[in-house]
Amino acid sequence: MDYLLRTEGLSKVYPNGTLANKQVDFAVAKGEILGLVGENGAGKSTLMKLLYGEESPSSGTIYLDGKPIGFSSSQDAIAAGIGMVHQHFMLVPSLSLAENLVLGQEPKKGKSSFFDLEKAVAITEELGEKYNLKVFARARVVDVSVSMRQKLEILKALYRGAKILILDEPTAVLTPQETDELFVELQALRSHGHTIIFISHKLNEIFKLCDRVSVMRDGRMIGTHQVADVDRQTISNEMVGREVLLSVRKDKAKAGEKVLVAKDLSYIDDFGIAALDHVSLALRKGEILGVVGVDGNGQSELVRILTGSARSLSGSVVVKGRDLTNQKPGALRRAGVAHIAEDRMTVGTALPASIEDNLMADRYFHPEYKGRAGFLKQAAMARAATEIVTTFDIRCKSAKQPVSSLSGGNMQKVVIGREFTADADILVIAQPTRGVDVGAIEFIHKRIIEMRDQGKAVLLVSSDLQEVMSMSDSLVVMNSGKIVAYFEDASATTDKELGLYMLGLKKQNPEEIGKVLHE
Amino acid sequence: MSDAKTRGPGPLASVKLFFTDRDKLEPAVITLLAAIFAILMGVGLIFVVSKDPVTSTKNFLLGPFLRTYNFYYLLVAMVPITFTGLALCIIYQLKYMSLIVDSSFYTGAIVATAIGVRLALPAGWHPAVAMLAAGLAGGLIGTLPAILKIKWRANELVSSLMFNYVFYFFGSFVILYFLRDRNQTILASMPFQKTFALPKLVENTQLHAGFIIAAVFVALVSIFLFRTKWGYQIRITGANPKFAAYAGIPVASVAIFAHFVSGFIGGIGGAVEMSGLYRAFIWQMNPSYAWDGVIVAMLARKNPKFVPVSAFFLAYMRVGADFMSRRGDVAFEFITLLQGIIILILASDKIANYFKARRLRRNAFAAEAALAAAPAGGVRSDGGGKGTAGAAGTGGKA
Numbered sequence: 001m002d003y004l005l006r007t008e009g010l011s012k013v014y015p016n017g018t019l020a021n022k023q024v025d026f027a028v029a030k031g032e033i034l035g036l037v038g039e040n041g042a043g044k045s046t047l048m049k050l051l052y053g054e055e056s057p058s059s060g061t062i063y064l065d066g067k068p069i070g071f072s073s074s075q076d077a078i079a080a081g082i083g084m085v086h087q088h089f090m091l092v093p094s095l096s097l098a099e100n101l102v103l104g105q106e107p108k109k110g111k112s113s114f115f116d117l118e119k120a121v122a123i124t125e126e127l128g129e130k131y132n133l134k135v136f137a138r139a140r141v142v143d144v145s146v147s148m149r150q151k152l153e154i155l156k157a158l159y160r161g162a163k164i165l166i167l168d169e170p171t172a173v174l175t176p177q178e179t180d181e182l183f184v185e186l187q188a189l190r191s192h193g194h195t196i197i198f199i200s201h202k203l204n205e206i207f208k209l210c211d212r213v214s215v216m217r218d219g220r221m222i223g224t225h226q227v228a229d230v231d232r233q234t235i236s237n238e239m240v241g242r243e244v245l246l247s248v249r250k251d252k253a254k255a256g257e258k259v260l261v262a263k264d265l266s267y268i269d270d271f272g273i274a275a276l277d278h279v280s281l282a283l284r285k286g287e288i289l290g291v292v293g294v295d296g297n298g299q300s301e302l303v304r305i306l307t308g309s310a311r312s313l314s315g316s317v318v319v320k321g322r323d324l325t326n327q328k329p330g331a332l333r334r335a336g337v338a339h340i341a342e343d344r345m346t347v348g349t350a351l352p353a354s355i356e357d358n359l360m361a362d363r364y365f366h367p368e369y370k371g372r373a374g375f376l377k378q379a380a381m382a383r384a385a386t387e388i389v390t391t392f393d394i395r396c397k398s399a400k401q402p403v404s405s406l407s408g409g410n411m412q413k414v415v416i417g418r419e420f421t422a423d424a425d426i427l428v429i430a431q432p433t434r435g436v437d438v439g440a441i442e443f444i445h446k447r448i449i450e451m452r453d454q455g456k457a458v459l460l461v462s463s464d465l466q467e468v469m470s471m472s473d474s475l476v477v478m479n480s481g482k483i484v485a486y487f488e489d490a491s492a493t494t495d496k497e498l499g500l501y502m503l504g505l506k507k508q509n510p511e512e513i514g515k516v517l518h519e
Numbered sequence: 520m521s522d523a524k525t526r527g528p529g530p531l532a533s534v535k536l537f538f539t540d541r542d543k544l545e546p547a548v549i550t551l552l553a554a555i556f557a558i559l560m561g562v563g564l565i566f567v568v569s570k571d572p573v574t575s576t577k578n579f580l581l582g583p584f585l586r587t588y589n590f591y592y593l594l595v596a597m598v599p600i601t602f603t604g605l606a607l608c609i610i611y612q613l614k615y616m617s618l619i620v621d622s623s624f625y626t627g628a629i630v631a632t633a634i635g636v637r638l639a640l641p642a643g644w645h646p647a648v649a650m651l652a653a654g655l656a657g658g659l660i661g662t663l664p665a666i667l668k669i670k671w672r673a674n675e676l677v678s679s680l681m682f683n684y685v686f687y688f689f690g691s692f693v694i695l696y697f698l699r700d701r702n703q704t705i706l707a708s709m710p711f712q713k714t715f716a717l718p719k720l721v722e723n724t725q726l727h728a729g730f731i732i733a734a735v736f737v738a739l740v741s742i743f744l745f746r747t748k749w750g751y752q753i754r755i756t757g758a759n760p761k762f763a764a765y766a767g768i769p770v771a772s773v774a775i776f777a778h779f780v781s782g783f784i785g786g787i788g789g790a791v792e793m794s795g796l797y798r799a800f801i802w803q804m805n806p807s808y809a810w811d812g813v814i815v816a817m818l819a820r821k822n823p824k825f826v827p828v829s830a831f832f833l834a835y836m837r838v839g840a841d842f843m844s845r846r847g848d849v850a851f852e853f854i855t856l857l858q859g860i861i862i863l864i865l866a867s868d869k870i871a872n873y874f875k876a877r878r879l880r881r882n883a884f885a886a887e888a889a890l891a892a893a894p895a896g897g898v899r900s901d902g903g904g905k906g907t908a909g910a911a912g913t914g915g916k917a
Binding site: 347348361 | 747
């Protein structure tokens with residue numbers, strides 16, 4: 001078989017010493033959709049960066065149409081017909097879709113050097129028509145949905161002449177319905193003769209969409225299969241290198257008294273949009289309340305207000321009968337609210353500080369660590385930190401080592417180790433397993449269930465729909481800053497039904513939603 | 520990974536030691552190389568500009584040790600830059616950039632002058648009261664850029680440099696209008712009371728008790744930063760302010776408090792300088808010890824423990840250059856050039872991370888080679904992805 005794009009013995013060593021790709025042989029044929037799967041940190045993104053010219057390989061060769069190529073930047077890759085849609089969109093929010101599409105290659109008015117907006121709009125509409133990727137050419141990016149932004153990113157690549165499209169986890173930000181729509185569009189592109197590399201770690205998507213699938217683990221290419229000839233268990237074993245338990249085991253929740261009641265919370269973001277629009281909910285002991293929604297529908301703001309990191313414009317937060325509305329994070333922590341922040345790199349940890357310092361940051365002032373006259377009991381701190389490192393299986397050489405030297409999964413265990421030993425009654429957990437390897441995910445899920453069984457009240461926010469559905473006892477769905485549905489029993493709904501609520505196509509009546517307050 | 524655990528603490532402990540040592544050793548080596556390189560550049564420069572380069576070089580390198588007087592002078596010169604260096608260590612641990620300690624030091628000297636001239640107090644008490652008052656004044660001044668930054672997000676480097684002008688001219692005004700000795704032709708305050716002077720440590724030299732006070736402050740600041748809850752708060756806030764706030768640390772008050780302590784130390788430094796070295800306030804311009812403090816703190820890698828070493832080094836270069844310029848044809852100002860070189864080397868992340876990057880790269884390639892040498896087939900039964908990281912560690916040791 002003649003391959004359109006092929007690599008031979010490709011290796012990449014990052015300056016920090018990470019060996020991200022090891023002797024990778026990879027190939028994609030013209031007109032196919034190739035799935036690329038692997039855990040986080042398996043080297044998928046690095047491989048794509050090498051193909052797209054964003055990074056240069058340490059050794060090995062890339063062949064395009066049988067000829068060896070060396071890209072010095074992504075400009076070269078675009079010129080050679082390779083386009084990439086990043087997980088985080090590269091768009092200017094305040095410009096229109098048409099302007100974003102032509103950015104860098106703008107149509108001019110006649111022979112002048114003035115920008116021709118009308119022509120740009122025409123180009124956008126024509127291109128959208130041709131590939132069945134319809135977008136509102138005149139709307140501003142900030143005003144359109146995530147799925148339309150993604151379509152625009154694909155159009156952008158096509159406008160620049162891409163024959164090979166690389167999509168990096170495109171469904172991570174989409175609802176189930178939008179995902180189905182995207183698949184239809186990608187299949188249409190394939191019939192136009194385009195080649196698509198589809199990166200994902202969701203196996204059902206690979207089986208639905210792809211012709212072939214390549215599996216990466218630990219920086220190496222493990223194997224490539226025809227999708228028709230292989231089953232899920234094989235692929236998932238290859239991804240992880242061992243048998244995995246894909247489901248979460250838990251007993252029925254024994255919900256107790258209410259410990260946190262939030263009423264009528266609102267937040268206006270920097271664009272003047274109501275990111276949180278009069279949201280109310282209550283958390284009960286021994287119960288996990290899951291929050292479902294496409295990223296950016298108010299979940300982050302809700303978490304930040306409940307934990308004191310942002311101020312609500314209205315309403316109240318009452319913790320165990322005490323009004324703590326708009327108090328500082330320290331006050332909420334002292335009242336028994338622990339918080340796993342969604343971004344462990346910028347908020348959840350202090351990267352240059354030691355593991356020990358990170359683990360003690362919320363408790364250094366407790367009597368067991370603080371002696372007289374402001375002196376810290378360093379031996380006690382070191383002992384406590386080492387204990388957490390052992391119980392939470394944080395893989396490190398010493399607790400004095402900086403957190404920045406840990407892998408993503410172990411960094412997350414530092415955050416979880418601290419928050420789960422904080423002796424809090426309420427756990428606000430955001431994206432607990434984002435960017436964490438499968439082994440650590442299992443571990444983290446087990447710990448969350450344990451905390452629930454110890455009688456803690458848990459609020460779980462995650463953009464991984466599967467995760468929230470399997471972990472939660474009850475669910476709320478958020479759309480455009482509002483709670484649009486509440487399910488007392490999380491197992492009584494399906495992902496399709498949740499998708500309709502996530503998209504805002506369906507909405508429960510206020511009485512049904514109000515049950516979340518358990519009044 | 521599990522088999523590594525069963526091996527017991529023996530090899531793990533040695534790995535632990537190995538790791539922490541390497542990480543601390545490399546910056547020290549780079550700092551040392553920067554210092555040696557600066558000196559070599561200095562010698563090179565002397566050979567370019569001097570008519571008698573050998574004598575000049577000898578004076579520059581050995582001058583501070585040729586005469587006991589010079590050596591004591593070196594020790595005296597360490598005192599003010601130790602204080603400003605310590606003050607800046609605190610600011611840099613917080614990851615702020617304010618240089619307000621210049622105002623704290625200068626105003627501390629002015630406050631001490633006022634007390635030294637106007638108040639009648641018993642010996643011993645007199646300089647102590649002056650130091651305390653100077654420290655408080657310096658501390659309050661020190662908080663200003665932090666408050667402006669927290670309230671209005673005013674850049675603390677800019678605002679502190681502006682404040683330095685304000686407080687310099689305010690200090691001059693105070694001397695000129697309230698404390699001036701009108702019998703002197705130059706601008707000088709009236710002479711200090713006899714009780715104000717700090718005792719000399721060695722007769723007939725300039726070495727005064729301020730040297731010991733500085734040494735005590737080195738210990739105090741080390742303890743403050745690394746043994747107390749306030750130091751912990753400062754270090755965590757500096758490492759990541761967002762994290763600190765999230766963990767419940769009151770970041771705004773921590774920043775203001777740290778600036779107060781830093782300014783307090785600066786103010787005491789100014790008072791010590793007055794009561795230790797002078798009989799009246801005779802500065803015709805701001806000596807700007809804060810800028811020397813920047814070099815001292817950077818050379819010490821913002822760790823107070825190393826401040827005496829870097830202060831000694833800077834004072835050594837100063838005294839050497841001074842001695843050489845008075846006995847030869849090389850101007851004293853050439854020291855500024857050497858300081859510039861040191862700052863350039865230390866401020867460049869790429870140079871600072873050179874060893875680390877090289878070691879990591881070597882480890883990675885060792886891991887790759889080990890992988891290539893391993894039997895083909897790819898899939899290994901242990902499946903521990905992180906196992907290779909351990910292999911990389913041992914690869915580096917070999």
